[in-house]
Amino acid sequence: MRIASQPTYAEKVPINYLNAEHGLKSWLLTVDHKRIAILYLLSVTAFFLVGGLFALLIRLELLTPQGDLVRSDVYNRLFTMHGIVMIFFFLIPSIPAVLGNFIIPIMLGARDLAFPKLNLLSWYLYMIGGILTLYAVLAGGVGTGWTFYTPYSTVYSNSHVMVTAIGVFITGFSSILTGLNFIVTTHTMRAPGLTWSRMPLFMWSLYATSLIQVLGTPVLAIAILLVGIERLWGVGIFNPALGGDPVLFQHLFWFYSHPAVYIMVLPAFGVISELIQNFSKKRIFGYKFVAGASVAIAVYGFLVWGHHMFTTTQSVYAGMIFSFLSFFIAIPSAIKVFNWTATLYQGSISYQTPMLYAIGFIGLFVIGGLTGLYLATMGVDIHVHDTYFVVAHFHFIMVGGSVLAYLGGIHYWWPKISGKMYPDGWGRFSALVVFVGFNLTFLPQFILGYLGMPRRYHAYPEEFWVLNVFSTAGASILGVGYFLPLVYLIWSWFYGPEAPANPWQARGLEWQVPSPPPTTNFPAPPLVTQETYEYSLEEAEVV
Amino acid sequence: MSETLTHSQHGTSPLQHQFDDLGQQWHANTIGMWLFLATEILFFGGLFVSYLVYRSTYPEAFAEASRHMDVLAGTVNTAVLIGSSLMMALAVQSAQLGANKLVQRFTLLTMFLGTVFLVIKVWEYYHKYTEQLIPGANFAYEGAMRHQVEMLFVFYFVMTGMHALHMFIGLGLLTYILILARRNAFSREYFFPAEVVGLYWHFVDLVWIFLFPLLYLIGAHYQGPVHK
Numbered sequence: 001m002r003i004a005s006q007p008t009y010a011e012k013v014p015i016n017y018l019n020a021e022h023g024l025k026s027w028l029l030t031v032d033h034k035r036i037a038i039l040y041l042l043s044v045t046a047f048f049l050v051g052g053l054f055a056l057l058i059r060l061e062l063l064t065p066q067g068d069l070v071r072s073d074v075y076n077r078l079f080t081m082h083g084i085v086m087i088f089f090f091l092i093p094s095i096p097a098v099l100g101n102f103i104i105p106i107m108l109g110a111r112d113l114a115f116p117k118l119n120l121l122s123w124y125l126y127m128i129g130g131i132l133t134l135y136a137v138l139a140g141g142v143g144t145g146w147t148f149y150t151p152y153s154t155v156y157s158n159s160h161v162m163v164t165a166i167g168v169f170i171t172g173f174s175s176i177l178t179g180l181n182f183i184v185t186t187h188t189m190r191a192p193g194l195t196w197s198r199m200p201l202f203m204w205s206l207y208a209t210s211l212i213q214v215l216g217t218p219v220l221a222i223a224i225l226l227v228g229i230e231r232l233w234g235v236g237i238f239n240p241a242l243g244g245d246p247v248l249f250q251h252l253f254w255f256y257s258h259p260a261v262y263i264m265v266l267p268a269f270g271v272i273s274e275l276i277q278n279f280s281k282k283r284i285f286g287y288k289f290v291a292g293a294s295v296a297i298a299v300y301g302f303l304v305w306g307h308h309m310f311t312t313t314q315s316v317y318a319g320m321i322f323s324f325l326s327f328f329i330a331i332p333s334a335i336k337v338f339n340w341t342a343t344l345y346q347g348s349i350s351y352q353t354p355m356l357y358a359i360g361f362i363g364l365f366v367i368g369g370l371t372g373l374y375l376a377t378m379g380v381d382i383h384v385h386d387t388y389f390v391v392a393h394f395h396f397i398m399v400g401g402s403v404l405a406y407l408g409g410i411h412y413w414w415p416k417i418s419g420k421m422y423p424d425g426w427g428r429f430s431a432l433v434v435f436v437g438f439n440l441t442f443l444p445q446f447i448l449g450y451l452g453m454p455r456r457y458h459a460y461p462e463e464f465w466v467l468n469v470f471s472t473a474g475a476s477i478l479g480v481g482y483f484l485p486l487v488y489l490i491w492s493w494f495y496g497p498e499a500p501a502n503p504w505q506a507r508g509l510e511w512q513v514p515s516p517p518p519t520t521n522f523p524a525p526p527l528v529t530q531e532t533y534e535y536s537l538e539e540a541e542v543v
Numbered sequence: 544m545s546e547t548l549t550h551s552q553h554g555t556s557p558l559q560h561q562f563d564d565l566g567q568q569w570h571a572n573t574i575g576m577w578l579f580l581a582t583e584i585l586f587f588g589g590l591f592v593s594y595l596v597y598r599s600t601y602p603e604a605f606a607e608a609s610r611h612m613d614v615l616a617g618t619v620n621t622a623v624l625i626g627s628s629l630m631m632a633l634a635v636q637s638a639q640l641g642a643n644k645l646v647q648r649f650t651l652l653t654m655f656l657g658t659v660f661l662v663i664k665v666w667e668y669y670h671k672y673t674e675q676l677i678p679g680a681n682f683a684y685e686g687a688m689r690h691q692v693e694m695l696f697v698f699y700f701v702m703t704g705m706h707a708l709h710m711f712i713g714l715g716l717l718t719y720i721l722i723l724a725r726r727n728a729f730s731r732e733y734f735f736p737a738e739v740v741g742l743y744w745h746f747v748d749l750v751w752i753f754l755f756p757l758l759y760l761i762g763a764h765y766q767g768p769v770h771k
Contacts, residue, residue, distance in 0.1 A: 219585050243691045252593070
């Protein structure tokens with residue numbers, strides 16, 4: 001790829017998006033996608049800490065078999081708030097709204113997203129929803145589980161269901177608008193020569209993610225709206241005592257919330273595709289299959305929601321179809337894993353921090369994905385339904401997958417975002433700590449679940465004690481692993497050495513602009529003449 | 544699309560900073576609105592599915608509730624909305640031709656018909672209130688299957704209420720088009736705000752085209768289960 005005129009650094013401090021304007025107002029009213037990404041970075045980190053605090057309290061309670069730290073209803077609120085905060089306020093916005101916002105326009109060679117003001121509105125909606133949810137937390141929390149299952153959420157729960165539901169409802173619109181913005185940007189803002197088949201794989205992943213956000217989230221909105229109406233008016237939309245059908249709510253809820261799993265993990269696939277190629281200095285094996293698999297997952301993702309409902313009144317035949325389709329969706333996921341590993345083959349692999357996260361991701365995602373097949377099998381699912389097996393499975397995908405990819409992506413693009421280098425030794429050390437802590441936390445939970453320990457209880461029989469101690473110990477290590485990057489990344493923002501434009505010798509338009517990039521990204525629209533990942537060419541031939 | 548309008552004329556040009564030309568801006572705005580309408584389909588789709596599930600579960604109760612609908616008001620409103628869609632289409636065409644005076648006239652007519660629709664709707668709601676058919680504390684229906692009948696009224700109010708909310712938003716958007724037309728903003732190069740708002744307005748009308756038979760018509764003729 002070539003940029004018409006490469007900007008030269010000014011003598012002292014070049015003008016970039018960070019120092020172009022100053023003051024709080026210049027941040028809160030910005031329409032620059034890079035500044036909005038920073039706003040998201042700060043806010044999702046804050047919500048991650050809040051969600052992590054709930055996880056800490058959950059693991060502390062489960063350190064001993066007796067329910068001695070909190071009462072059972074408080075425990076209900078802990079795991080509910082952990083789920084709601086982590087899913088709606090961390091995982092869903094994390095990679096798209098932080099990394100996507102920052103990188104997408106630059107990757108495409110554009111000055112900004114298609115709708116910059118809408119982008120800012122998305123952040124404000126996210127914050128309004130988040131603040132409402134935090135208010136619900138401070139006012140006493142909500143204890144329905146993150147799934148808001150009816151009629152418990154509409155009739156029996158006396159916790160702050162309405163405020164939380166409104167918070168999630170509003171944040172949903174933030175998610176819809178972000179997805180809409182990304183899709184339109186991908187269609188209309190690509191630089192001349194950047195055809196669909198030359199597009200970075202990160203773009204393909206986020207495009208597929210955005211499709212789900214745009215098409216799935218409205219159904220969640222309507223489900224929540226109906227829950228709110230049922231709760232406020234005391235009518236029986238989902239309450240069987242008044243003629244309603246609680247399983248209908250589950251259908252509406254999972255029609256969004258299963259695809260939401262792919263909202264959380266598809267962006268992670270995109271990050272991993274970038275990392276694997278760059279740190280093995282090799283073009284991806286089977287570009288079209290990896291790109292197509294993202295879209296395939298987005299489509300099939302809408303057809304498998306019933307596997308959350310094998311133990312409800314859903315018909316057995318519907319269950320069989322959902323089971324079959326759930327197996328089917330493993331194929332595009334497997335394509336990705338095979339292609340990443342094939343890319344590594346005979347590559348010049350370097351084990352810098354982002355790569356360690358990427359390799360950790362592949363291992364953990366394989367375990368998370370394969371245990372998903374156990375759960376897609378109806379007979380096995382009856383046995384492990386609502387046990388810690390399920391908890392371990394989705395944490396392997398959500399934490400072992402999405403969070404690791406998010407951390408890997410943050411480390412990869414940090415020099416571009418901050419203009420500073422972080423200490424790679426600390427980075428590698430903390431990646432290792434995260435990996436060890438994660439496995440120690442969640443591997444025992446597979447065994448616990450298989451032995452029959454149910455989820456969502458604050459006390460358990462003594463025979464499960466040892467494995468729970470392992471899990472809590474692992475969670476502590478994991479906490480340290482999260483804390484370290486927080487320290488050294490903030491340190492590097494102020495004291496780290498200056499980052500060059502392309503510290504990784506990577507391909508892609510984002511590495512051809514200065515670090516940090518100027519407000520308009522490119523001095524002139526870049527002309528793309530090759531596909532993104534020509535790692536076979538020498539650097540000199542490309543830039 | 545337009546070679547003459549570039550960033551150099553940014554003071555007067557409607558071209559936004561992130562776009563290279565008006566063609567790109569038109570393209571982005573149009574795709575954006577179509578995508579937004581897709582989210583709306585899914586949003587109303589959730590309501591339609593829930594309605595259909597309960598309608599097939601409790602056909603007698605829903606038929607009974609349908610008999611309390613004011614079919615005449617619904618029919619008049621359907622005609623009013625189709626008329627407003629025609630006016631909207633004429634406004635969009637006028638914008639494409641850069642005829643700002645005509646845009647003003649047709650936009651005002653669209654808004655007038657939209658307002659007539661809402662007035663009739665409020666009048667209907669008021670009658671439901673006096674008949675004590677609003678779900679919740681006000682609901683005083685005492686026939687068979689009270690809860691199931693109440694459920695249809697829940698769907699009636701949520702679906703038509705959501706539709707009315709969209710009409711209000713549409714009236715706001717039309718006001719914006721009116722202001723643009725008064726400033727003579729539309730030309731053969733720059734017309735797409737009217738086009739995009741037109742897409743939205745037609746969509747909202749189309750939702751009503753589905754709501755009207757589902758809520759007012761099909762239930763009222765239900766004769767009980769079919770026996771062969």
